[in-house]
Each structure stands twice: as C-alpha cells, then as structure tokens.
Amino acid sequence: MTLHSRRRTVRSIVGTAAALGLVLAGGLSATAGTSETSTPVPVNPPDGTVMSYVVNTAQANPGQTRKAEKAVTDAGGVVVQSWPQIGVIVAQSDRAAFRDSVRVTGKNVITSVGATRTAEVKDKVTGPGIPWGPGSSGWNQGKNKPVNGDEPSAPIPGSGTEQYTSLQWDMKMIHSDEANLVTDGSRNVLVGVLDSGIDPTHPDLKANIDVADSVNCTAGGRPDQSEGGWYPTTSSHGTHVAGTIAAARNGIGVVGVAPNVRVASVKVVNDDGFIYPEYAICGFMWAGQRGMDVTNNSYYIDPFEFWCGDQPDQAAVKEAVTRAVKWSEDKGVVSAAAAGNSGLDLTTNTVDEGSPNDAPEPVTRTINEGCLDIPAQLPGVVTVSSLTETGQLSYFSNRGLGQIDVAAPGSRIASTVPGGGWAYMSGTSMASPHVAGVLALMKSAHPELTPAQMVQKLRADATPTACSAPQYDEGAACVGTDAENSYYGTGIVNALKAVQ
Structure with missing residues (x-):
C-alpha cells in the first residue's frame, strides 16, 4: 500500500x-x-543471518522443481514454498554462501537465484537440520x-x-x-x-x-x-x-x-x-x-x-x-x-x-x-x-x-x-x-x-x-x-x- x-x-x-x-x-x-549500468546494491549477509531467496528453474515442471528443492537443502537452505507451475522456489537460509552454493548444487537445473530483501527475515520457516538460532539479530527489530x-x-x-x-x-x-x-x-x-x-x-x-x-x-x-x-x-x-x-x-x-x-x-x-x-x-x-x-x-x-x-x-x-x-x-x-x-x-x-x-x-x-x-x-x-x-x-x-x-x-x-x-x-x-x-x-x-x-x-x-x-x-x-x-x-x- x-x-x-x-x-x-x-x-x-x-x-x-x-x-x-x-x-x-x-x-x-x-x-x-x-543504457548506463544501474547502481549495484549488494546483499552480503554474514553467516547466521536468515535471508529469503527466490530460486528459478530452467523449466516449469515437477521434476525440475524436485531437483531444485534438493539443491536448496544441499546448499543449507529450507524450502518454504515451491511453485512448479512457474519453476520458482522460495527458500530461506542462514548461510552467507547460499546463493553460490545452490548454483553449484543445482547447476543443471537452476537458472538464477536472488535475495528478496536486504533485511533479515522475521517470518522464519524451520526445517530439518537448519539451526536458525534464537531469532533475529536485533538490528532490524521494530523497523517499519x-x-x-x-x-x-x-x-x-x-x-x-x-x-x-x-x-x-x-x-x-x-x-x-x-x-x-x-x-x-x-x-x-x-x-x-x-x-x-x-x-x-x-x-x-x-x-x-x-x-x-x-x-x-x-x-x-x-x-x-x-x-x-x-x-x-x-x-x-x-x-x-x-x-x-x-x-x-x-x-x-x-x-x-x-x-x-x-x-x-x-x-x-x-x-x-x-x-x-x-x-x-x-x-x-x-x-x-x-x-x-x-x-x-x-x-x-x-x-x-x-x-x-x-x-x-x-x-x-x-x-x-x-x-x-x-x-x-x-x-x-x-x-x-x-x-x-x-x-x-x-x-x-x-x-x-x-x-x-x-x-x-x-x-x-x-x-x-x-x-x-x-x-x-x-x-x-x-x-x-x-x-x-x-x-x-x-x-x-x-x-x-x-x-x-x-x-x-x-x-x-x-x-x-x-x-x-x-x-x-x-x-x-x-x-x-x-x-x-x-x-x-x-x-x-x-x-x-x-x-x-x-x-x-x-x-x-x-x-x-x-x-x-x-x-x-x-x-x-x-x-x-x-x-x-x-x-x-x-x-x-x-x-x-x-x-x-
């Protein structure tokens, strides 16, 4: 709004x-x-900071999605929501290297990965083997x-x-x-x-x-x-x-x-x-x-x-x-x-x-x-x-x-x-x-x-x-x-x- x-x-x-x-x-x-290049805004979270990402697959089908989901978990992420109809996965991870790692683990399936925000997520989704820790680091607490x-x-x-x-x-x-x-x-x-x-x-x-x-x-x-x-x-x-x-x-x-x-x-x-x-x-x-x-x-x-x-x-x-x-x-x-x-x-x-x-x-x-x-x-x-x-x-x-x-x-x-x-x-x-x-x-x-x-x-x-x-x-x-x-x-x- x-x-x-x-x-x-x-x-x-x-x-x-x-x-x-x-x-x-x-x-x-x-x-x-x-045609000037736009100004980059890098998102470089430290380890332990839970961030949200979209992971896009080359093809929109259940098979590609399942492979991409495995790549997400292998890279230290949690699958929050998959949309196989469009080849998009929403994931969360507290690994600083998640984007690079998931591109490697899903190199034949994944076409792009991007952070969806610059602030640590508050709406964390837990998953097996992912110790999120006690919660938000606090720097963004209360921000509107x-x-x-x-x-x-x-x-x-x-x-x-x-x-x-x-x-x-x-x-x-x-x-x-x-x-x-x-x-x-x-x-x-x-x-x-x-x-x-x-x-x-x-x-x-x-x-x-x-x-x-x-x-x-x-x-x-x-x-x-x-x-x-x-x-x-x-x-x-x-x-x-x-x-x-x-x-x-x-x-x-x-x-x-x-x-x-x-x-x-x-x-x-x-x-x-x-x-x-x-x-x-x-x-x-x-x-x-x-x-x-x-x-x-x-x-x-x-x-x-x-x-x-x-x-x-x-x-x-x-x-x-x-x-x-x-x-x-x-x-x-x-x-x-x-x-x-x-x-x-x-x-x-x-x-x-x-x-x-x-x-x-x-x-x-x-x-x-x-x-x-x-x-x-x-x-x-x-x-x-x-x-x-x-x-x-x-x-x-x-x-x-x-x-x-x-x-x-x-x-x-x-x-x-x-x-x-x-x-x-x-x-x-x-x-x-x-x-x-x-x-x-x-x-x-x-x-x-x-x-x-x-x-x-x-x-x-x-x-x-x-x-x-x-x-x-x-x-x-x-x-x-x-x-x-x-x-x-x-x-x-x-x-x-x-x-x-």
Missing part, C-alpha cells in the same frame, strides 16, 4: 500501520532512456516501512444510513452509476484484493467477502488460510480499496463500482508494512489457482522501488514475479495496478532515492531502462494514474507516455475502513481499485473475454482526455496526443462502455 513522500515516502502498500494506508499507492517503474505516499485517511463524520453516496464524485466521473443501471456485477465474478487485509465484519463489505478464497501470503510467502490470518492488522488500506471495488448496495455507507461481485482478501502486506516478492508471488499464484477474474494491486514490491535487470539478485526476483503474473493471466486473471505516488515521469526518471527501503539507510542510485516498478510495469498489467475531482492529474501521481494505460479518480476518495467506518484516502492506490471494479463489471457483462481482450477493451472504452495542467505545478508536464498521453493514458476509465 504505498504512496510516498515525494518518494520516499514510498508507495508500497504498507509501512507502519499508518504507512500501509498511505503506502499502498502504486508502484513506480522506470523506463528511463539510458517508510510512508509511501498515500495520504493519511480522514474519517467521514457520522454513522448510519447511506449518506455517503453523495460524496462519491468518483463514481460519477467514471460513469459507474450509469453502468450499474445495466448491472451491479455478477456473483460469478471474483476480485482478489492483494493488499493489507479486509475487515470481514464491515457492514458494507461482509456480504461480498469470499471467505473460502481469502488467504494470508505473509507467512514467508506460503499461502495460509488460518482463521483471521487475512484480516487487517496494522493498516486500513485493503479495506478501503475493497470498498471502492465492491461495497454493497445495501442502504449503508457507500456503493462500490461493482457492488454485487465477490472479493477475496489476499493479504500480501506484513505487519511492518512490507510487501516482499514472495508475498506477491503467492498472491498472483493463489489468484490463478482459485479462479479469480481480476486482481487489484495498489503497491510496488519491496524493498526496491525499481527492480533492475542488470543486477543479479533483482533480476532473479523480477523474473520470478513476471512468471507468476503471466501464469495468473494464462489462468484468466486480469490485473490492475497503481502507477505510484512519487510524481515521477516513468519514461525519463534515472534516479531511485529510496531503495532498499528495508535497510537502515536507503541509497541514491542510478537506474536505467531495465529497472521496473513491479508489478505495475510488467506486461499485461493495467497501470493506473490518479485524478482529482476536477479531472486534473493528482500532484502525487506517477505519469509517463506509454506507461499509463488509463486514469481514474484517486484524490479524496470516500470508502470503507476497519471497524465499520468510512474515511477519505488519496493515492494512486485509490485510483487502481476503480479500474479493478470496472474490469469486474466488464467480466460480468462479457464473461467470454480473455484478460488481453479485457485490457484492449478497457483502453478503447476510456474517455479520451487532452493534456491539461497537473493539480499543482510540479513534476513532468503532460506530453502526447488527445488519444494517448502521459497523464491519462488512453483516457479516463469508463464503466458504462465497459458493460455495453
């Missing part, structure tokens, strides 16, 4: 409890026009993710009877009120909310939460359906996002874009506000396995705002996440993602000032065109910028010609929060769920469409919007044509056309 402080306020969905709400804004991604950009929530006073629909200017902007005259969405459609958890008792949400398909992915990247595991703990972010997508039409509070579809809580934000790669991989794989139609991703994957293909650890992680997103798409899942709250032009930015955000001090580093904000900049993912009530680009929203697919309301959005309340929040994290809701309506009206066809229709249906001044005079100016530009992509998402 990541917004960001002018960027380092990062936008990953989480942060401290408050940060998460602030943080899930959306990921940034760089496609800067430079920096605020990522989503603005703090502002409670909506009062309680009671549906009175907040008059505050939902956002629904009118995208014509969802008109679309709902055609359909409120089908109960056959399921939206996965990859976020900080959803309050299952909220009066505006409880009728639409699919408990059977909800899961917690923050236990080392292993799916866990234990009761309460997918509930929100330190952040209201996921509950707010869920309300925008599917708050019920029940005479209470607000109404979502698709008030009759089901939503599943896929918790990918830990209590410290971090969304590590193994959590997101678990989320996308779960969505594909459970037959979800749409996922919303209002975050960027920690600890790097931009993951660079010319850095071995980061390249391995980027490959693993890309495989998970592609596999979910092949299973029929279409994904929307927040563009990020750093106010950057993703086509020209060459500097990352806030990564890694789980280190004692981030470094300012050079990035290049191979450095991406994931999952927002991955193929097939719908990238969403944020608008104000007047239709201007929100001051915090990332932008970029060819990087933004569509725009949606994201400033001062009224929606649900844990405890049965409602609040305003701002961020590209708030814009993305509008698009996820529209995709859910589209799938309801056109169940035959594939994910690629849905993205094509979404972009074609958007209301073309000419370049305009941003909310404030900061950040890169709008470039492009009325048909497609750096602020709006192909235009403002249009729910009514989506169901026609």
Whole structure:
C-alpha cells in the first residue's frame, strides 16, 4: 500500500500501520532512456543471518522443481514454498554462501537465484537440520516501512444510513452509476484484493467477502488460510480499496463500482508494512489457482522501488514475479495496478532515492531502462494514474507516455475502513481499485473475454482526455496526443462502455 513522500515516502502498500494506508499507492517503474549500468546494491549477509531467496528453474515442471528443492537443502537452505507451475522456489537460509552454493548444487537445473530483501527475515520457516538460532539479530527489530505516499485517511463524520453516496464524485466521473443501471456485477465474478487485509465484519463489505478464497501470503510467502490470518492488522488500506471495488448496495455507507461481485482478501502486506516478492508471488499464484477474474494491486514490491535487470539478485526476483503474473493471466486473471505516488515521469526518471527501503539507510542510485516498478510495469498489467475531482492529474501521481494505460479518480476518495467506518484516502492506490471494479463489471457483462481482450477493451472504452495542467505545478508536464498521453493514458476509465 504505498504512496510516498515525494518518494520516499514510498508507495508500497504498507509501512507502519499508518504507512500501509498511505503506502499502498502504486508502484513506480522506470523506463528511463539510458543504457548506463544501474547502481549495484549488494546483499552480503554474514553467516547466521536468515535471508529469503527466490530460486528459478530452467523449466516449469515437477521434476525440475524436485531437483531444485534438493539443491536448496544441499546448499543449507529450507524450502518454504515451491511453485512448479512457474519453476520458482522460495527458500530461506542462514548461510552467507547460499546463493553460490545452490548454483553449484543445482547447476543443471537452476537458472538464477536472488535475495528478496536486504533485511533479515522475521517470518522464519524451520526445517530439518537448519539451526536458525534464537531469532533475529536485533538490528532490524521494530523497523517499519517508510510512508509511501498515500495520504493519511480522514474519517467521514457520522454513522448510519447511506449518506455517503453523495460524496462519491468518483463514481460519477467514471460513469459507474450509469453502468450499474445495466448491472451491479455478477456473483460469478471474483476480485482478489492483494493488499493489507479486509475487515470481514464491515457492514458494507461482509456480504461480498469470499471467505473460502481469502488467504494470508505473509507467512514467508506460503499461502495460509488460518482463521483471521487475512484480516487487517496494522493498516486500513485493503479495506478501503475493497470498498471502492465492491461495497454493497445495501442502504449503508457507500456503493462500490461493482457492488454485487465477490472479493477475496489476499493479504500480501506484513505487519511492518512490507510487501516482499514472495508475498506477491503467492498472491498472483493463489489468484490463478482459485479462479479469480481480476486482481487489484495498489503497491510496488519491496524493498526496491525499481527492480533492475542488470543486477543479479533483482533480476532473479523480477523474473520470478513476471512468471507468476503471466501464469495468473494464462489462468484468466486480469490485473490492475497503481502507477505510484512519487510524481515521477516513468519514461525519463534515472534516479531511485529510496531503495532498499528495508535497510537502515536507503541509497541514491542510478537506474536505467531495465529497472521496473513491479508489478505495475510488467506486461499485461493495467497501470493506473490518479485524478482529482476536477479531472486534473493528482500532484502525487506517477505519469509517463506509454506507461499509463488509463486514469481514474484517486484524490479524496470516500470508502470503507476497519471497524465499520468510512474515511477519505488519496493515492494512486485509490485510483487502481476503480479500474479493478470496472474490469469486474466488464467480466460480468462479457464473461467470454480473455484478460488481453479485457485490457484492449478497457483502453478503447476510456474517455479520451487532452493534456491539461497537473493539480499543482510540479513534476513532468503532460506530453502526447488527445488519444494517448502521459497523464491519462488512453483516457479516463469508463464503466458504462465497459458493460455495453
């Protein structure tokens, strides 16, 4: 859940409890026009420090996976979760030489290995012969993710009877009120909310939460359906996002874009506000396995705002996440993602000032065109910028010609929060769920469409919007044509056309 402080306020969905709400804004991604080598960020843990890794195999099949699992254990690691469908293993090890060792033990099977974070893991998974010791070394104890950009929530006073629909200017902007005259969405459609958890008792949400398909992915990247595991703990972010997508039409509070579809809580934000790669991989794989139609991703994957293909650890992680997103798409899942709250032009930015955000001090580093904000900049993912009530680009929203697919309301959005309340929040994290809701309506009206066809229709249906001044005079100016530009992509998402 990541917004960001002018960027380092990062936008990953989480942060401290408050940060998460602030943080899930959306990921940034760089496609800067430079071939300069990105600045390395070495991860060199000492022996005894438990770290998390992704191990990628050359082929995605059970046989290769079993061989890679043996290589992991032979190299002194513990297999946390295997995804043979995509040839990815999540492992933990306290051996400083684990990466080099596993490449040797699995030399005919393993293509890449990468650390998924720079901090020692707290969510350790024990295994035979692996003496983890008494626990964390302590240097990172109590560390929370920096605020990522989503603005703090502002409670909506009062309680009671549906009175907040008059505050939902956002629904009118995208014509969802008109679309709902055609359909409120089908109960056959399921939206996965990859976020900080959803309050299952909220009066505006409880009728639409699919408990059977909800899961917690923050236990080392292993799916866990234990009761309460997918509930929100330190952040209201996921509950707010869920309300925008599917708050019920029940005479209470607000109404979502698709008030009759089901939503599943896929918790990918830990209590410290971090969304590590193994959590997101678990989320996308779960969505594909459970037959979800749409996922919303209002975050960027920690600890790097931009993951660079010319850095071995980061390249391995980027490959693993890309495989998970592609596999979910092949299973029929279409994904929307927040563009990020750093106010950057993703086509020209060459500097990352806030990564890694789980280190004692981030470094300012050079990035290049191979450095991406994931999952927002991955193929097939719908990238969403944020608008104000007047239709201007929100001051915090990332932008970029060819990087933004569509725009949606994201400033001062009224929606649900844990405890049965409602609040305003701002961020590209708030814009993305509008698009996820529209995709859910589209799938309801056109169940035959594939994910690629849905993205094509979404972009074609958007209301073309000419370049305009941003909310404030900061950040890169709008470039492009009325048909497609750096602020709006192909235009403002249009729910009514989506169901026609």
